[in-house]
Amino acid sequence: MIEEAVGKVIGMAMAYLVSSLGLLLAYYNYRKRIVKAERVFTPAAIMVIVLVVVVTVGGGTWILAMKPIKKHGCVCVEVVNRDGRPLEGAMVWAENVSDGFSYERQRTDEEGRACVTVMNSADAPNQVNVFAKIREDQAAYPENPVTAPEAVASCLLKKDCPEKCKALAARLPTSFEGEKWDPAAVHEAEAAEMKRKTHFLGIALPIVIFAFSLLITLVLYRHFTRSFEEGGEP
Amino acid sequence: MLLLTVSLAPLDWAWTIIFILLMILCGVIFYRLGKRSEADFFLAGRGLPWWLPATSVYATHTATDTPMWITGTIYRWGMRGIWYPFFSAWCAISAFISTRIFRRSLAMSQAEWQNLRYSGMGSELLRGWLAGWQTFMNMFVLAWVSAAMGKVCFYLFGWPNWIGVTLFTSICAIYVLTAGYWGVIMADFQQGVISFIVITLVSVWGIFEAGGPLAIVDKLADLGQSWRLNPFHFDGFAGLAGGKFYALDIITLMIMALFGGVGMGNFIDWYPEAQRIQSARTVRDASYSIWAGGLVTIFRNSFWAVSILAFFVLFPYIDESSVYEFGWFRLGFDYLPVGLIGIFFAAIIAIHLSTISTHLNLGALYATRDLYHHYINPEASDDKLVWVGRLNTLLLLIGSFILGLSMESITAWLIFALWLQAAGIWIPSLLQVIWWRFNSWGYLSSWIANLVMSWLVVFVLPALGFLPQLPDWASFWLLAVLVGLAYVPITLLTKPDDMDHLVRYYVMARPIGFWGPVRAEAVRRGLITEAESAHKKGIFSKDWTPDEADEWTKHDVLASALSAGSYILVAIGVAGSLLLQWWGYLTLAAGLLCIWLMYKVIDPKLKALSVEFELKQKEYIKRADQATRWED
Numbered sequence: 073m074i075e076e077a078v079g080k081v082i083g084m085a086m087a088y089l090v091s092s093l094g095l096l097l098a099y100y101n102y103r104k105r106i107v108k109a110e111r112v113f114t115p116a117a118i119m120v121i122v123l124v125v126v127v128t129v130g131g132g133t134w135i136l137a138m139k140p141i142k143k144h145g146c147v148c149v150e151v152v153n154r155d156g157r158p159l160e161g162a163m164v165w166a167e168n169v170s171d172g173f174s175y176e177r178q179r180t181d182e183e184g185r186a187c188v189t190v191m192n193s194a195d196a197p198n199q200v201n202v203f204a205k206i207r208e209d210q211a212a213y214p215e216n217p218v219t220a221p222e223a224v225a226s227c228l229l230k231k232d233c234p235e236k237c238k239a240l241a242a243r244l245p246t247s248f249e250g251e252k253w254d255p256a257a258v259h260e261a262e263a264a265e266m267k268r269k270t271h272f273l274g275i276a277l278p279i280v281i282f283a284f285s286l287l288i289t290l291v292l293y294r295h296f297t298r299s300f301e302e303g304g305e306p
Numbered sequence: 307m308l309l310l311t312v313s314l315a316p317l318d319w320a321w322t323i324i325f326i327l328l329m330i331l332c333g334v335i336f337y338r339l340g341k342r343s344e345a346d347f348f349l350a351g352r353g354l355p356w357w358l359p360a361t362s363v364y365a366t367h368t369a370t371d372t373p374m375w376i377t378g379t380i381y382r383w384g385m386r387g388i389w390y391p392f393f394s395a396w397c398a399i400s401a402f403i404s405t406r407i408f409r410r411s412l413a414m415s416q417a418e419w420q421n422l423r424y425s426g427m428g429s430e431l432l433r434g435w436l437a438g439w440q441t442f443m444n445m446f447v448l449a450w451v452s453a454a455m456g457k458v459c460f461y462l463f464g465w466p467n468w469i470g471v472t473l474f475t476s477i478c479a480i481y482v483l484t485a486g487y488w489g490v491i492m493a494d495f496q497q498g499v500i501s502f503i504v505i506t507l508v509s510v511w512g513i514f515e516a517g518g519p520l521a522i523v524d525k526l527a528d529l530g531q532s533w534r535l536n537p538f539h540f541d542g543f544a545g546l547a548g549g550k551f552y553a554l555d556i557i558t559l560m561i562m563a564l565f566g567g568v569g570m571g572n573f574i575d576w577y578p579e580a581q582r583i584q585s586a587r588t589v590r591d592a593s594y595s596i597w598a599g600g601l602v603t604i605f606r607n608s609f610w611a612v613s614i615l616a617f618f619v620l621f622p623y624i625d626e627s628s629v630y631e632f633g634w635f636r637l638g639f640d641y642l643p644v645g646l647i648g649i650f651f652a653a654i655i656a657i658h659l660s661t662i663s664t665h666l667n668l669g670a671l672y673a674t675r676d677l678y679h680h681y682i683n684p685e686a687s688d689d690k691l692v693w694v695g696r697l698n699t700l701l702l703l704i705g706s707f708i709l710g711l712s713m714e715s716i717t718a719w720l721i722f723a724l725w726l727q728a729a730g731i732w733i734p735s736l737l738q739v740i741w742w743r744f745n746s747w748g749y750l751s752s753w754i755a756n757l758v759m760s761w762l763v764v765f766v767l768p769a770l771g772f773l774p775q776l777p778d779w780a781s782f783w784l785l786a787v788l789v790g791l792a793y794v795p796i797t798l799l800t801k802p803d804d805m806d807h808l809v810r811y812y813v814m815a816r817p818i819g820f821w822g823p824v825r826a827e828a829v830r831r832g833l834i835t836e837a838e839s840a841h842k843k844g845i846f847s848k849d850w851t852p853d854e855a856d857e858w859t860k861h862d863v864l865a866s867a868l869s870a871g872s873y874i875l876v877a878i879g880v881a882g883s884l885l886l887q888w889w890g891y892l893t894l895a896a897g898l899l900c901i902w903l904m905y906k907v908i909d910p911k912l913k914a915l916s917v918e919f920e921l922k923q924k925e926y927i928k929r930a931d932q933a934t935r936w937e938d
Binding site for chain 2: 105179277
């Protein structure tokens, strides 16, 4: 988050710099070439501009001096299937009790474990409800709500995760029967069958497209250069 | 992190390499035309028929990360997500309002237009500011798009980032450096055609892989997800909760997109399209190029939307956006046969090249025409300007590599910058077109104030606890009001633009809106003739005199309304028809009817005003060039 904020500040500064160079170039040229440079601003307009500049500088200074007022924490949970075996591929997340905000979602690894980042306020640790989902079936951690740790750690920022995360003592049971779930797995047999049936198109279609492309290029070239040679506009 | 680890067969590589060679050839071959003059290097001599810039409008609306963005939107929100990419519908109204005005101004760039529209020091400062901003923004967009290509190549092939960032962008630079905009537009045409064919092919392929259109509908019902078929399924009218889809989001977006078409510079897309508008050979060609390019983009979105519903049916339970955003890529790489995968990859490269070539040439246009030609060397010859154009292209290329490779976190700023560009300056961008009293100081202050206010509204005030994190629609309207507090008083506290300058602009561009005093002065000086008869003409009237066609009449309003209606109906109709739904056929038929009526209403008028304007164009171009050389 801080990295992104710094990136935004640098990006904005670079854009301002290049635009301001254009502005200065314009001002210099105008004063040089048009002698009667006019006075355009009334005192009231100058006040508005000064106000805008003050707010800009104030806002920029604040951004540069910004400290994270929210701290990351994280919790780890083990998800199991109907038989109590570790379940790989379940989606885990933690919602703030106060506002329902969820900061990160993670799928469980082959040991059924997943760690997710939660947002702690600087003053007090948040209470969160932890959930797991597989397909459309959602299951709640049996000891919800849990208290997120005060330690500053973040799986999102890859900082002290899972070392300083709070490992939840109980397991999170689901009704899923298998031990692994991959929602993005390709239907390989169907895909292979589709590829086999349509193989001839892979030769015919590109030839048609490229032939059209070459032809239209040559036609356009001839059309526009002929106009050029005749001395007229294209 | 997801890795698709695609492996291409030799036949796929062969098609990919042939495609790249073909693109280089079709760009480089126009070298002779590109080197003729500054206007050739940046506008293809202002002589293109409408369908060439139209394809380019479509091609530039399709960037490297567009498939991922639209896939993510549709997978998450269902068919209602089709409204997020609908902002390209600004073309629907712009085609018959701002495009017409901008084309008649004959400004090579939006920065130059500021000089023609406004007068005095303010107009120069505005031109300098916008030229600097656009030069940098184009370099930034190049870095952003190249970085996106780096990621795509990493996900697909596991290539190191620098290869994806530099390889295809460098290939593109060959024909942009050689032939300038001639190379851009000719390659864009090829790339637009190829990418449209492939997007259609892969989408239809995906639909049938999911069992066909009716099976998709049935499977969504089985999953309890039928709401995904409804483009108007909202989570209420308005609210501040995140992760919801409110009607007000879409109403705001529709207002932004459609009414934004009246203004100039409201959206980042306006700047490349402004170049396409000026490269069209007549006002009529310019109008149709923007209209058609926008419509094809809407078609494309609908094809994509249905194919992503197919992907959802195949893979319904993916929660990670980083995984489902690659859904459309997966339909292609997982299910297409050998050979077609090569042409699919070629289309992905085409999408990338069309964006890169546009921004390379566009950034060089601002750096050359506005910064170098106008401010540094006003006496430069055409030969010199072409070479400076090439040098600027090269500098942008190198700058984009440095940015793209070394400062990835900064690209986050770009998304924010693009958004804020559309927020606070949305109304001023309209006002500068429609209100004579709006002056350069008002517009310049709106830019500066917008950059400040958006930081406050989006970051500072929420972080301090003075404001909640607002949804986009609320931020948009709040920014519109706050920025207004700066530019409205500044406009009224500073002098209006010089009347001679305004009259000259009015006679040339004939802007729409509140231009009463300027128009009266132009009539008094005998520079224009009032044609009251224009307002009494029938809706389908074919006999327009040039003076009548110059007037803004009910025909323009009706054509714009029909155009906007056709975009909306076609967006829904194409998607519904692809799913074989009766409401799809009905709305598509209504959309086509709107297009036919629009053509009948506006075409005779566009023809008449174009013919008349052509006769004066050479004189106007000469005058614009004189202004750039400070001889005015």
